[in-house]
Amino acid sequence: xxxxxxxxxxxxxxxxxxxxxxGKWMAWIEKLxxxxxxxxxxxxLPGGKLIKGKSKTVTDGPYTEGKEVVGGFFIVNAENxxxxxxxxxxxxxxxxxxxxxxxxxxxxxx
Amino acid sequence: xxxxxxxNQIVDHLFRHESGRMVSVLSRLLGFxxxxxxxxxxxxxxxxxxxxWGYNGIPxxxxxxxxxxxxxxxxxxxxxxxKFKEISPQYSYLLQSEYTLSSTVNNFFLDDEIQDSxxxxxxxxxxxxxxxxxxxxLTLKTLCGLSIHEIAKAFLTNDETIGKRIxxxxxxxxxxxIELSVPQGKELPQRLxxxxxxxxxxxxxxxxxxxxxxxxxxDLCEEAIRLTYLLTLHPDTNVSRANALLSLMxxxxxxxxxxxxxxxxxxxxxxxxxxxxxxxxxxxxTVYLEFASELGxxxxxxxxxxxxxxxxxxxxxxxxxxRSIYHLYESLYEMQPAPIVALNKAIASAYAVSKENALExxxxxxxxxxxxxxxxxIGEIYFEMKDKKKAKKFxxxxxxxxxxxxxxxxxxxxxxxxxxx
Numbered sequence: 001x002x003x004x005x006x007x008x009x010x011x012x013x014x015x016x017x018x019x020x021x022x023g024k025w026m027a028w029i030e031k032l033x034x035x036x037x038x039x040x041x042x043x044x045l046p047g048g049k050l051i052k053g054k055s056k057t058v059t060d061g062p063y064t065e066g067k068e069v070v071g072g073f074f075i076v077n078a079e080n081x082x083x084x085x086x087x088x089x090x091x092x093x094x095x096x097x098x099x100x101x102x103x104x105x106x107x108x109x110x
Numbered sequence: 111x112x113x114x115x116x117x118n119q120i121v122d123h124l125f126r127h128e129s130g131r132m133v134s135v136l137s138r139l140l141g142f143x144x145x146x147x148x149x150x151x152x153x154x155x156x157x158x159x160x161x162x163w164g165y166n167g168i169p170x171x172x173x174x175x176x177x178x179x180x181x182x183x184x185x186x187x188x189x190x191x192x193k194f195k196e197i198s199p200q201y202s203y204l205l206q207s208e209y210t211l212s213s214t215v216n217n218f219f220l221d222d223e224i225q226d227s228x229x230x231x232x233x234x235x236x237x238x239x240x241x242x243x244x245x246x247x248l249t250l251k252t253l254c255g256l257s258i259h260e261i262a263k264a265f266l267t268n269d270e271t272i273g274k275r276i277x278x279x280x281x282x283x284x285x286x287x288i289e290l291s292v293p294q295g296k297e298l299p300q301r302l303x304x305x306x307x308x309x310x311x312x313x314x315x316x317x318x319x320x321x322x323x324x325x326x327x328x329d330l331c332e333e334a335i336r337l338t339y340l341l342t343l344h345p346d347t348n349v350s351r352a353n354a355l356l357s358l359m360x361x362x363x364x365x366x367x368x369x370x371x372x373x374x375x376x377x378x379x380x381x382x383x384x385x386x387x388x389x390x391x392x393x394x395x396t397v398y399l400e401f402a403s404e405l406g407x408x409x410x411x412x413x414x415x416x417x418x419x420x421x422x423x424x425x426x427x428x429x430x431x432x433r434s435i436y437h438l439y440e441s442l443y444e445m446q447p448a449p450i451v452a453l454n455k456a457i458a459s460a461y462a463v464s465k466e467n468a469l470e471x472x473x474x475x476x477x478x479x480x481x482x483x484x485x486x487x488i489g490e491i492y493f494e495m496k497d498k499k500k501a502k503k504f505x506x507x508x509x510x511x512x513x514x515x516x517x518x519x520x521x522x523x524x525x526x527x528x529x530x531x
Contacts, residue, residue: 014257015125015152018160025164043161072165 001105002074002088007098024092032076037087043072071098075105121172125156127336128173129255131224132180134231134290137252139184139201139218142234142283142290145252147187155180177219185215228253229344230290232337233301235279236308239286244279245308246315247272254333264326265315292346302347306355306411309338313359317366328366335359342398350405353398354412360395361418364388376516380427392422413442436462449477457487465491482511486521493528502528 013021032038046069050061062070078084084102091100129152136148158179159172169175188205204214217223235249250256256264262272282288293301316330338356341347368386371377399415417438424430439455452475460468469491478484489504502525509521 014260015129015156015255016123016260017257018156019123019125022160022164025160026168029164041165043165071161 001103002076002084003101003103004071004073004091004093005068005099005101007071007091007093007096021092024090028090028092029074031090032074032087037076037078039075039077041072041074044070046071124172125159126255128176129156130231130253131228132176133252133255134227135218135224136180136184138227138230138290139215140187141200142288145280145283149252151180151183151187154183181215181219185211188215225340225343226292227290228340229347230292232305232340233292234283234288234290236301236305237282237286237288238301238304239288240279240282241275242308242311244275244282245304246312247275248279249308249312249337250330250333251276253337260326263323264330292344294346298346299349302341302349302352305341305347306338306351309334309341310355310411312337313362317362331359331363331366335363342401350402350407351409351411353402353405354407354409354415357395357398357402358411358415358418360391360398361415361422364391364395364422370516374516376520378520379421384425387422395419395422408441410442410445413438413445417442430461432458432461449475450481453478453481453484453487460491460494465495469495480511482508482517482521484508485511486524489524493524498528 029038029041047060048062050059051057052059076084076087078087081102081104084104088100088102091098093100132152132155133145133148136151137145140148155176159176163169163172188211201214204210218227231253232249235252236245240248247261250261250264251258258269258272258276262269265272292298313331313334316327316332316334335356338352338359341352342356364387365379365382367388368382368384369377377383395415396419399412399419402412402415417435420431420435420438436455436458439451439458443451443455452471456468456471456475459471469488472484472488472491475484485504485508489501489508492498492501492504505521505525505528509518509525512518512521
């Protein structure tokens, strides 16, 4: 699972820039799909709620700072972490301070 | 599924052009004074598209998708605000009731209405009470979807300057209560002239600027052509002058590729590879010029288009119909006795009449003392008359007056050829 954090701020970016950015993103997904690596992915809306403690206190969250916000995730096929990391090479968000968390989905054998 | 969509499916400049359309439509719905709210909705819409298309693929009809989202955001805003009289006085009674709210908003997004909204926006951006430089900046921002940074880059200035120009325009929109409407009756021709001038300047900015980035210049030219074309689609604005201006733009734009060499240096008309001139645009230019002449009028755009057409059809520089060009410049000068027209007339006379005549005309021109091309042209004539000493002097003056790298390089070459014996 690739979890995307930050990367792009929409403030002040022009339509042309946004389209170009989306183009890079789609080219990346296409490349992953063609290689049979892409399984699924979803974008997440900003905002959300954080529920905490015994009293189940609800606060706005889960993150406050733009760069911490998780923007979405991909599920990809990879043999190991090395390969998964390699798949992230074309992520267009690095330039704008974005980060990717690579995690392995646990398979429950029963 | 993301894999099924390809990046190529998306049209060039889709976001940019749709943003111009949506801002026009929403400003009409929300009132021009709420231009900023309209721009915010469009920004949000594009952001949503960027996020969801990126994961789920491009929808079958991307424009319709964008309009639907923008529409819903506008409806949300109207529901939330409940200040219909302030937001949209004209349509307030239709927007107050849930019965008519959605259908009213929907109507604004019909094809004809989108075009109509853009036309209104063109007139509003070129409102005579908005200063000229702000008109162009506002047009680029609202109708062409360029960001302040992109506009600043195109005009080789900083974001702050452009920001101020747009701010001044927005102040005028509010203080002068400028409305989004196509002027009617007697007012129309005058207002249309201001619009045409704004588009003419926008095109020239792209065409004449020595901006190092060729793409930026082409973008400005393309946008100017797109908006002028829009004028010719509407019966009220499809006048002779608009067709003449469009024709002129097509002819000039056909040479964009040939005007600059691989290293970004300017190639003068004389040395351009004419096979690189873009034929389809020349053909379009000819068609619009025919329309323009049928409608029987003779504006400066007609004459300029006619001159451009003579250049476009000439097989070589030498075989150009310089005589006709010279006469056209004479007519243009009668209409607009400006020093810059006199300069072009003099240059044409060098080929149509004689170098001596051209020199005599050039030396009489007043008011271009700070213009490098004026000095370059005199230098050129002296050079061809084999008076290299005088030629060099004028080239050197020109060199001091231009800040463009490409022009400087060209002049330095000329100066060194004066030294060579």
